[in-house]
Amino acid sequence: MTSSSVELRDIHVSFGTLEVLHGVSLSVEQGKTACIIGPSGSGKSTLLRVANRLQEPDSGDILLAGESVARTNPDQLRQRVGMVFQHFNLFPHRTVLDNIVLPLRNVRRISKEEAVEVARARLAEVGLADKAPYRPAALSGGQQQRVAIARALAMDPEVMLFDEATSALDPELVKGVLDLMAGLADRGLTLLVVTHEMGFARKVADKVVFMDQGVIVEEGSPEAIFDDPQSPRLKQFLSQVL
Amino acid sequence: MDQFLDTFLNWEYIWQVFPDLLKTGLLNTLILAGVSAVIGTVLGMVLAIMGLSTKRWLRWPARVYTDIFRGLPAILTILVIGQGLGTVARDIVGTNPYPLGILALSLIASAYIGEIFRAGIQSVEKGQLEASRALGMTYRSAMVLIVIPQGVRRVLPALVNQFIALVKDSSLVYFLGLLASQRELFRIGQDLAANTGNLSPLVAAGFVYLVITVPLTHLVNYIDKRLRVGKKVAEAPDKDLDLVTSGTVRS
Numbered sequence: 213m214t215s216s217s218v219e220l221r222d223i224h225v226s227f228g229t230l231e232v233l234h235g236v237s238l239s240v241e242q243g244k245t246a247c248i249i250g251p252s253g254s255g256k257s258t259l260l261r262v263a264n265r266l267q268e269p270d271s272g273d274i275l276l277a278g279e280s281v282a283r284t285n286p287d288q289l290r291q292r293v294g295m296v297f298q299h300f301n302l303f304p305h306r307t308v309l310d311n312i313v314l315p316l317r318n319v320r321r322i323s324k325e326e327a328v329e330v331a332r333a334r335l336a337e338v339g340l341a342d343k344a345p346y347r348p349a350a351l352s353g354g355q356q357q358r359v360a361i362a363r364a365l366a367m368d369p370e371v372m373l374f375d376e377a378t379s380a381l382d383p384e385l386v387k388g389v390l391d392l393m394a395g396l397a398d399r400g401l402t403l404l405v406v407t408h409e410m411g412f413a414r415k416v417a418d419k420v421v422f423m424d425q426g427v428i429v430e431e432g433s434p435e436a437i438f439d440d441p442q443s444p445r446l447k448q449f450l451s452q453v454l
Numbered sequence: 455m456d457q458f459l460d461t462f463l464n465w466e467y468i469w470q471v472f473p474d475l476l477k478t479g480l481l482n483t484l485i486l487a488g489v490s491a492v493i494g495t496v497l498g499m500v501l502a503i504m505g506l507s508t509k510r511w512l513r514w515p516a517r518v519y520t521d522i523f524r525g526l527p528a529i530l531t532i533l534v535i536g537q538g539l540g541t542v543a544r545d546i547v548g549t550n551p552y553p554l555g556i557l558a559l560s561l562i563a564s565a566y567i568g569e570i571f572r573a574g575i576q577s578v579e580k581g582q583l584e585a586s587r588a589l590g591m592t593y594r595s596a597m598v599l600i601v602i603p604q605g606v607r608r609v610l611p612a613l614v615n616q617f618i619a620l621v622k623d624s625s626l627v628y629f630l631g632l633l634a635s636q637r638e639l640f641r642i643g644q645d646l647a648a649n650t651g652n653l654s655p656l657v658a659a660g661f662v663y664l665v666i667t668v669p670l671t672h673l674v675n676y677i678d679k680r681l682r683v684g685k686k687v688a689e690a691p692d693k694d695l696d697l698v699t700s701g702t703v704r705s
Contacts, residue, residue, distance in 0.1 A: 266584055291590035301585035305604050314599060315589040360585075367589060 215402040216277035216292070216370035217242040223262050223272035225255075232258050234426045235272070240371075240419070242277075243400040247413035249437075250423035251449060256406045259423070260373050263404060264293040277370065291319060294364030298376040300356045302348040302363070308335070309344040312363045319367065334362040338392060354385030361392060372396060374405040410453055414438050422446045464654040471646045471655040475662050479639035483666070486624035486638055490559035491617050497560065498567030503597070505572045516568065523565035528623050532558040536630040552636050555627030563620050570616060574609035575602055611678045618670045621663065639663060 219239035225232050232255045240246040248256040261267035263274065265286045274282040274289075281289045303311050312331035317324065335341050338358040340351075348356050357377060364372060374393060378386045390409060394416045397403050407413060413420050413434060420437040422430045422445075430437065430446050438454075441447045504516035523531065535558040536551050543554065578601050586596030606613075625640035632641060643659030 264588060266588060287587075287590050287592055290588055295585075295588040297581060297585060297588075299579075299581055301579075301581035303582065303585075303600055303604075305607065315586065315591055318595050318599060319590040363589070 214368075214370055215243050215400055217275075218263060218293070218371045218402060218404065219275040219278075220259065220262060221273040221275065223259065223274075224270045225258055225262065225267060226270055232426050233262070233269070236423075236426070236428055238421060238428065238431075240402055240404055243402055244418040245397040245403040245405065245416055246419045246421060247405045247407055247417040248421045248423055249407065249410070249413060249449075250429075253425075254423040255426040256423045257375055260295075260375050260404060260406050263371070263373055264290050264295055266295070287319075291367055292369055293371045293373060294367055294369035295373040296357070296360050296364055296375065296377045298379050300348070300353070300360045300380075302356055302360055304348055306347075307344065308340070308346050308348060308351070308359050311348065311359060312366045315363065316366050330366050331362075334366045335359070337365070338362045352385060353381045354388050357381065357385075357389050358392060361389075361396075365396075369401075371402045371404065374403065374407070376406055376408065378407070378409060408453070410438070410450075422449065424449070461653050462657050464652050467646060467650055467652050467654040468658045471643060471658050474637075474642050474646075475639060475659060478635060478637055479642040479659065480662055480666075482636060482638040483621065483624050483640075483663075486556060486559060486627060487617070487621040489556050490563050490624070491620055493556070493560035494563030494567050494616075494620070495613075497564035498571055499602075501564060501568030502571035502575060505568065506575060520565045520568055523562050524569070528559075528562050529626050529629065531562055532626050533629055535561070536627070540630075551627070551630035552632065555624075555630050555632075559620060559624060559627070562623070563616060566616050566619075567613065570609045570612045571606065574607075574612075575605035577608055578604045607681065610681070611674045614670055614674045614677065618667050618674075621666050621670070 217240060219237075221237050223233050223236045236255070236259055238246070238248075238259065248259065250256050258267055262269050262272075265274070265282075269282070272282070273280050276289065276292060302308075303314070306314060309328065309331055312334060313324070313327045316322065316327045316330060320327075322330075332341060332344065335344055338361060340355055340358055340362070343351060343355060343359070348359065351359065361377075377393070378389050381389065386409070390412050393403065393405065394412070397416050405413075405417070415434075417434050419431060420434050421428055422437060422441075422443075424445050430441065430443050437446070438450065441450055501516045501520060504512045505520070507513050532555060536554045539554055539557070540551060575597075582604065583593075583596050583601055586600045587593070591599070624638055628638065628641040628644070632638075637645070639659045639662050640656075643656040646655035647653055
């Protein structure tokens with residue numbers, strides 16, 4: 213698994229006349245994990261989506277492994293940056309195996325045998341090898357999210373983005389997905405994680421970023437953010453979520 | 455009562471018209487409706503994709519086309535195209551109005567089918583396209599492999615309903631004047647009814663229409679049921695076959 217650094221520079225995003233990101237800069241070193249926390253509507257998901265250009269920024273630069281990818285082919289960028297969504301977004305009309313095989317073949321242009329081999333290996337990694345022939349609807353939310361992670365990993369990404377990956381899960385299913393994410397961090401994949409799981413951020417993150425109203429208010433090590441917050445807004449936020 | 459029966463169920467006339475209905479009428483109705491259904495479906499998909507485009511110069515013509523062909527009475531469109539184009543297209547189709555009838559039916563059907571497809575494709579959650587794009591698939595691949603198949607599945611019942619309407623509307627091409635061998639069900643029934651002053655041949659034609667359309671109606675219900683059940687119960691691996699038997703059906 214090769215991983216790369218990712219850097220967002222002075223990102224501005226507007227929806228109509230409403231500017232939701234006011235020049236945000238954020239960098240994650242190769243193999244490190246950054247967690248973005250903050251109240252809803254703070255722009256953290258939008259920032260994450262800029263990293264693989266599902267949201268095109270109005271201005272600013274995106275660097276992957278030190279090279280600008282803000283104006284290159286977005287499909288090539290997305291092959292290198294995997295993303296996991298809050299609502300899994302598995303393809304309901306395809307089996308679990310096909311959910312991985314289909315995009316793999318379509319994007320990588322590899323043989324069916326090769327794709328099936330990769331897909332089965334990735335499913336085994338997330339502990340769901342036996343679910344290959346089922347439709348996603350037959351799986352629990354936690355299992356579906358693990359399939360979605362396997363699907364993203366099958367593309368062999370250098371960076372993984374997680375957009376509130378456990379927010380839609382029943383409480384007892386959250387841990388399995390978080391453990392899987394922590395395992396990816398341990399293996400040296402670069403992770404950019406939008407999350408409400410403060411325990412996860414404290415334990416796994418190398419850097420925690422607090423966003424509010426379209427700007428980064430404070431960033432630092434988990435200890436600095438959680439044990440010694442500086443800004444009143446972060447203090448207030450933490451007092452409500454911890 | 456006897457007179458009533460004689461007017462609508464005169465077996466002599468019914469036996470007289472039945473061979474023609476089956477040999478000529480049924481075949482022609484199926485050709486008219488079947489070919490227009492195929493062309494209408496293909497054109498309809500093109501219209502749906504144009505209608506969903508972010509580009510105004512693609513969206514706009516699809517919109518205008520749909521408004522026109524959905525807004526006009528079918529009979530008007532069939533006459534205008536069948537006779538109007540007939541003078542223009544004489545070099546290609548000769549004086550044969552049959553292909554022009556099919557063309558007119560196809561154009562009308564495509565306007566409705568395009569709207570059906572568009573609604574279906576639009577109903578697919580945005581996350582499906584996003585997830586596909588996030589995996590590196592192009593817009594085109596994502597639509598063709600992920601979004602459109604899901605959208606089309608959802609509107610299969612509406613699509614079959616449209617095919618039923620097409621079977622019935624195919625009777626309208628009789629206005630274009632057809633050769634004896636080109637007559638569809640309605641025209642054959644109508645010809646004998648006019649000759650005899652008895653409605654029984656039309657009743658016979660109606661019966662054959664029902665033989666086509668009633669099974670289609672049941673196909674709609676079957677697909678509808680299956681789609682709903684398939685969604686709720688997905689415990690069986692892969693093949694939907696098992697889903698039908700294992701689910702409880704509300705109807």
